[in-house]
Amino acid sequence: xxxxxKRARRLAQPAPAAQRGARRxxxxxxxxxxxxxxxxxxxxxxxxxxxxxxxxxxxxxAVVGLRLVDITLMQAAVEPRAARAPQAETLQFARxxxxxxxxxxxxxxxxxxxLYANPRQVIEPALVARRLAEVLPSLSQEKLAAKLAxxxxxxxxKRDLSPRQHHAVISLGLPGIDFRREESRVYPQGRLMxxxxxxxxxxxxxxxxxxxxxxDDLRRRAEPLRLSIDMRMQHALCGELAAAQDEFTAVGAxxxxxxxxxxxxxxxxxxxxxxxxxxxxxxxxxxxxxxxLGVYELGSAFKIFTTAMALNGGIARLEDRYDATKPLKxxxxxxxxxxxxxxxxSVSEIFKYSSNIGSARLAMEVGGKxxxxxxxxxxxxxxxxxxxxxxxxPLVPDVWRPINTMTIGFGHGIAVSPLxxxxxxxxxxxxxxxxxxxLIKRNEVLPGRRVISExxxxxxxxxxxxVVEDGTGGRADVPGYFVGGKTGTAEKSGPGGYRRxxxxxxxxGAFPVDDPRYVVFTMLDEPKGTEKTHGFATGGWVAAPVVxxxxxxxxxxxxxxxxxxxxxxxxxxxVINWAPGKPTLASY
Amino acid sequence: MIRVAFIAVWVxxxxxxxxxxxxxxxxxxxxxxxxxxxxxAIVHEQETTHVLQAEWSYLNRPQRLESLSRELLPxxxxxxxxxxxxxxxxxxxxxxxxxxVDAPLASQARFFPDARRDGEGRSQ
Numbered sequence: 001x002x003x004x005x006k007r008a009r010r011l012a013q014p015a016p017a018a019q020r021g022a023r024r025x026x027x028x029x030x031x032x033x034x035x036x037x038x039x040x041x042x043x044x045x046x047x048x049x050x051x052x053x054x055x056x057x058x059x060x061x062a063v064v065g066l067r068l069v070d071i072t073l074m075q076a077a078v079e080p081r082a083a084r085a086p087q088a089e090t091l092q093f094a095r096x097x098x099x100x101x102x103x104x105x106x107x108x109x110x111x112x113x114x115l116y117a118n119p120r121q122v123i124e125p126a127l128v129a130r131r132l133a134e135v136l137p138s139l140s141q142e143k144l145a146a147k148l149a150x151x152x153x154x155x156x157x158k159r160d161l162s163p164r165q166h167h168a169v170i171s172l173g174l175p176g177i178d179f180r181r182e183e184s185r186v187y188p189q190g191r192l193m194x195x196x197x198x199x200x201x202x203x204x205x206x207x208x209x210x211x212x213x214x215x216d217d218l219r220r221r222a223e224p225l226r227l228s229i230d231m232r233m234q235h236a237l238c239g240e241l242a243a244a245q246d247e248f249t250a251v252g253a254x255x256x257x258x259x260x261x262x263x264x265x266x267x268x269x270x271x272x273x274x275x276x277x278x279x280x281x282x283x284x285x286x287x288x289x290x291x292x293l294g295v296y297e298l299g300s301a302f303k304i305f306t307t308a309m310a311l312n313g314g315i316a317r318l319e320d321r322y323d324a325t326k327p328l329k330x331x332x333x334x335x336x337x338x339x340x341x342x343x344x345x346s347v348s349e350i351f352k353y354s355s356n357i358g359s360a361r362l363a364m365e366v367g368g369k370x371x372x373x374x375x376x377x378x379x380x381x382x383x384x385x386x387x388x389x390x391x392x393x394p395l396v397p398d399v400w401r402p403i404n405t406m407t408i409g410f411g412h413g414i415a416v417s418p419l420x421x422x423x424x425x426x427x428x429x430x431x432x433x434x435x436x437x438x439l440i441k442r443n444e445v446l447p448g449r450r451v452i453s454e455x456x457x458x459x460x461x462x463x464x465x466x467v468v469e470d471g472t473g474g475r476a477d478v479p480g481y482f483v484g485g486k487t488g489t490a491e492k493s494g495p496g497g498y499r500r501x502x503x504x505x506x507x508x509g510a511f512p513v514d515d516p517r518y519v520v521f522t523m524l525d526e527p528k529g530t531e532k533t534h535g536f537a538t539g540g541w542v543a544a545p546v547v548x549x550x551x552x553x554x555x556x557x558x559x560x561x562x563x564x565x566x567x568x569x570x571x572x573x574x575v576i577n578w579a580p581g582k583p584t585l586a587s588y
Numbered sequence: 589m590i591r592v593a594f595i596a597v598w599v600x601x602x603x604x605x606x607x608x609x610x611x612x613x614x615x616x617x618x619x620x621x622x623x624x625x626x627x628x629a630i631v632h633e634q635e636t637t638h639v640l641q642a643e644w645s646y647l648n649r650p651q652r653l654e655s656l657s658r659e660l661l662p663x664x665x666x667x668x669x670x671x672x673x674x675x676x677x678x679x680x681x682x683x684x685x686x687x688x689v690d691a692p693l694a695s696q697a698r699f700f701p702d703a704r705r706d707g708e709g710r711s712q
Contacts, residue, residue: 093638105645111635188645235650480669555669562669 094183095204096217097224098197100231101264101441105224106193107211109204112184113166115157117148121176125149128174132157135168148176159202160184185211187276189231192238195270195289196229196388196439199279208287210439212389226441228264233257236553238269241522244546245271248527248537254290254418255523255546257554260426260516262445263435265386266554268292268419293390295415296504296523299490300354300539301425302411304460304508307351307359308428309366309374312456316362318463321346324357330403335360335410351463352471354487356410363409368400371408377451378424378434380416387439392417411488421508422521429464429484429510429519432457465513472540476509476547480562481555484516485509485547487539492526502526507543511551517560522546 098107115136122128125148133141136158147155159182161169166179185200187193198209206215214225237255245253257267272286279287288294310316321344328335337355350358363371375381383393395415397404407413416424419437427434433448452460464484467473472487488506491498506523510516527542529535536542555562657664 104648105641108638108642108645110639110642186642188642189649190651192649192651231650235654239651239654478669480672552669553666556667556672561674562672 095185095200095219096221098210098218099224099226100229100234101226101266102230103224103226104231105188106227106229106231107185107187107197109183110186112160112182113179114159114182115161115169115177116180117155117157117177118153119148119150119155119176120153122148123175128177131172131174132169132177135172136161136165185276191273191275192231192234193229194273194276194279195291196227196268197276198389199276208390209289209388213387227439228259228266228441229268229439230266230557232557233267233554234269236557237267237520237522237550238271238273240546240549240553241269241271244522244524244527244542248524248530248533248542250524250527250542252285252290252525253523254294254521254525255550256291256418256422256519256521257550258422258426258437258519258521260430260510260519263423263426263437263448264441265419265437265439266518268439270294289388289390290418290523290525292384292386292388292417292419293392295392295394295417296506297412297415297490297493298418298421298504298506298523299411299488300356300359301421301486301488301506301508302408302414303351303354303359304425304428304464304486305375305378305380306363306366306371306409307347307463308452308456308460309371310347310362311459312452313366313370315365316347318348318459319346322350322358322361324350324355324361328357328360328406330360330406333403333407335406348463348466351486352466354410354467354472359410360406363405364402366405366409368402368405371405372400374451375408375414375424377449378427379436380414380420380424384417384419384423385436386419394420411490418506418521418523422519425508425510425521426516426519427451428460429457429513429516461510461513461516464510468509468513472538473507473509473544475540476507476544476551478511478548478551478555481511481551481560482513482563483509483511483548483551484513485520485544487544489538489540503537505537505539505541505543507539507547509544509547509551511555512560512563517558518551518554520547520550520554522550 093109095109097105097109099105117128119125126145129141129145129148132144133139139158144157147157157177158165161179169177169179183204185204187197194209196209198211198213199207200211201207206212206218210225210227211218218225237257241253241255244250253269253271255267255269256265258264259266268291270288270290272282274282274286311318324337324340324345325342327337327340335356337353337357339353340357341349341353341355345353345355345358347358347362349355350362366374372381379385381394381396383391385391394417397408397413404413423434423437426437427448431454432450432452434451435446435448438446461484464486465482466484467486468477468483473483473485476483476485485508488504488508490504492502492504493499494502504523504525505527506521508519508521510519522543524537524542524546527537529537529541533541
C-alpha cells in the first residue's frame with residue numbers, strides 16, 4: 001500500500017520524462033508556471049482518491065487485525081477442542097430413576113442398543129435377512145427381507161438388543177446395518193411394583209401408573225423420584241395376598257397399607273399382576289389395578305362410617321338400642337341379618353354383630369342428606385386424587401332415596417375403590433382428620449381436614465377393637481399389636497341381581513388400635529371356602545387372617561414397639577357400658 | 589559486529605520462544621487428550637456403576653432374599669412381637685449376684701443349635 005502511495009506521489013510530481021514529452025507534444029493548455037491547470041487538477045483528484053482508498057483499506061485491515069487479536073487472545077475458545085468430549089459430571093439418562101421411601105431402586109434406565117438398517121446401503125437383502133435371522137431368532141426372515149429391500153433410508157430391525165445379541169450382530173459385519181444407542185427401562189423388582197409403577201412404551205414414554213402420571217417430570221428431573229412405598233411392606237403384603245389367593249382360589253386379591261397419620265401409601269398390591277418387561281404376556285385383567293381403579297361394594301366395613309355419623313352428630317350413643325328383631329322390609333327389598341340376634345341391639349352390638357338391620361335404622365336416623373355430605377367429606381363420592389392415572393370413579397346413586405340411605409348404611413348400593421375405603425377409615429381412626437392418600441414421599445405432612453371429633457374417633461377405635469377381640473375379626477389379631485378392624489363381605493352383583501356364590505370378602509384393620517400408625521386393607525375377589533374355614537369365604541375367615549399375617553410382618557419392620565401386656569389404659573377405656581340403654585323407637 | 593551479535597541474540601530468542609511455544613502446545617494437546625480419556629473413563633465407570641446399582645437392586649429383591657434366607661439360614665426367623673423387651677423388664681443388676689443370675693439366661697447354643705456342628709464339619 002505504501003508502495004502505491006509513493007507511486008502516487010511520484011506521479012503527482014512532474015516527471016522529467018513528462019517534461020521532455022511535453023516539449024514534443026502540442027503546447028500544454030495549462031502551462032506549469034504555477035497556474036493550476038487541468039492536468040494538475042486531475043493529479044490532485046487522483047491523489048485524494050488514493051488517500052481515501054488507503055484510509056479505508058487500512059481501517060479494514062486494522063479491524064481484521066483487532067478482531068484477530070480479540071478472537072485469539074481475548075475470547076475463550078468457543079468450539080470444543082475435541083469433538084463431543086465427554087464431561088465427567090454429565091451422565092444423564094433421559095428418564096429419572098424411581099426409588100422407594102428408603103432409596104431402593106424401583107425403576108431405572110440402562111443403556112441399550114437398537115438395531116436399524118439403511119436399506120439403500122444393503123447390498124443383498126435376502127442374504128442379510130437370513131444372517132440376521134440366524135442371530136436374532138425372534139425376527140421373521142421374510143418380513144426382514146421385505147423391509148431391507150424397501151427404498152427407505154431408515155428401518156428399525158430390533159429395539160433394545162441384549163449385549164449378547166449386540167455382539168453377535170457386530171461380528172456379522174454386515175454393511176448398511178447399524179446400531180443406535182438408546183435407553184431401556186428396567187424394573188429390578190419385577191412384578192412386585194407393577195401396578196404402582198406402570199409401564200413405558202418402546203420410546204420410554206410412560207403409558208401407565210406412576211410412569212405415565214409423572215412422565216414429564218421424570219424426563220426433566222435429575223434426582224430420583226421418591227415414592228412413599230416401603231418395598232419391605234410391599235413384599236409382605238403381596239406375599240400374604242398371593243398366598244391367600246392361592247389358598248382360597250380367588251380370582252383376584254387387593255391390599256393396601258396406608259399410614260394413618262400422613263396418608264402415605266406404604267404398600268399397594270393388586271393381584272393378578274403383570275411382568276413390566278412383558279406386559280402383554282398375561283391376560284388384560286392382570287393389568288387392572290384393583291386398589292385404585294376397581295370399585296367394589298365393600299359391605300359391612302361401611303358400618304364404620306354409619307356409626308361414625310351417628311356418634312359424631314350426637315344422634316346416637318353407644319348404649320342406645322335399636323330394634324333388630326325381624327328383617328326390615330322396605331318396599332320390595334328385604335334387609336336381613338347374617339347371624340340374626342332377633343332382639344334389640346345397642347349401637348355397640350350392631351357394630352360387633354355387624355347387624356344390617358340395625359345399621360339401616362341407624363342410617364335412617366342420620367338421614368340421607370347428612371350421610372351424603374359425610375361420605376363426600378371423606379372422599380368416597382369423588383374419584384381419588386392419588387397420583388395414578390388409573391383411578392376408578394365410585395358408583396353412587398344418582399338420586400339418594402331412603403332405600404339408598406339404608407343400604408349404604410351397611411355398604412350396599414355404593415361402590416368405592418379400596419384406596420378410598422382405606423383413606424376414609426384412616427380418617428376415622430387417626431383422631432378424625434381426613435388426608436388425601438399419596439404415593440409420593442413428601443417432607444411435610446399434607447394438610448388434612450377434620451371430619452369427626454377426637455372423641456368419636458376414640459369410640460370408633462374401641463368398637464373396631466371389639467370386633468377383633470370379640471366379634472367377626474378375631475383372626476386378624478396379633479399379640480402385642482392390638483389390631484382393630486371390621487370385616488366386610490358382599491355379594492358381587494351380576495346380571496339380574498346379586499350372585500350368592502361370588503363374594504368380595506374384605507377386612508380393614510388399624511394397628512396399634514389405641515393410636516393407629518397403619519391402616520391395612522385386604523380384599524379377596526370370589527374366594528372359595530376351604531375345609532379349614534368350614535366352607536366359609538366371608539371376610540372374617542379369608543381376609544382377616546391376611547391382615548393378621550401382614551401386621552405380624554410389618555409391625556417389627558416399622559419399628560412399632562409391641563405392647564408386652566394388655567394395654568391397661570386402653571383396656572380400661574375399652575369397657576363399653578353394656579347396661580341396656582333406653583330403647584330408641586326407630587320408626588323405620 | 590555489534591549489529592551481528594544483536595541479530596543473533598534476537599534470532600536465538602525468537603527460536604527459543606518458538607520452541608517453547610511448540611513444546612507447550614504439544615504438552616497441552618497431550619494433557620487434553622489425557623483429560624478426554626479420563627472423562628471418557630469416568631463416564632464409563634458411571635455407566636457401569638449405574639448398571640451395577642440396577643443389578644444390586646435386582647439381586648436384593650425381597651423375594652430372592654426371602655428364599656435365600658430360608659435356604660441358607662434355617663435357624664433364623666422373622667422378628668416376632670414377643671422378642672421385643674423394654675429396659676424396665678430387664679432384671680436389675682444385683683450387688684451380690686446369686687448363682688442363678690450369674691449363669692447366662694440362655695446359651696448361644698439354644699439360638700444356634702447347628703453352630704457347633706457346622707464348625708466341626710469345617711475343621712475336618
